[in-house]
Amino acid sequence: MDDLAPDSGLPGVHIAKPARDFPATGSYACCCGTARQTTGDDNVRDLVAEWIDHRNTCPHR
Numbered sequence: 687m688d689d690l691a692p693d694s695g696l697p698g699v700h701i702a703k704p705a706r707d708f709p710a711t712g713s714y715a716c717c718c719g720t721a722r723q724t725t726g727d728d729n730v731r732d733l734v735a736e737w738i739d740h741r742n743t744c745p746h747r
């Protein structure tokens with residue numbers, strides 16, 4: 687599956703959890719150009735927290 691990359695036309699956070707035994711993948715893309723991807727449930731949780739934090743500190747707000 688290669689469709690998990692952030693879509694620059696759709697800023698936001700995207701989480702995918704294909705199966706219970708499969709690690710979650712997450713990504714976010716911001717209209718300011720910041721984009722990150724990660725794999726693993728704990729990492730995804732951190733990424734979501736980072737995204738929320740970024741929205742509060744983004745220079746493009």
Ligand SMILES: [Zn+2]
Nearest residue numbers: 716718720744
């Ligand atoms: Zn931003």
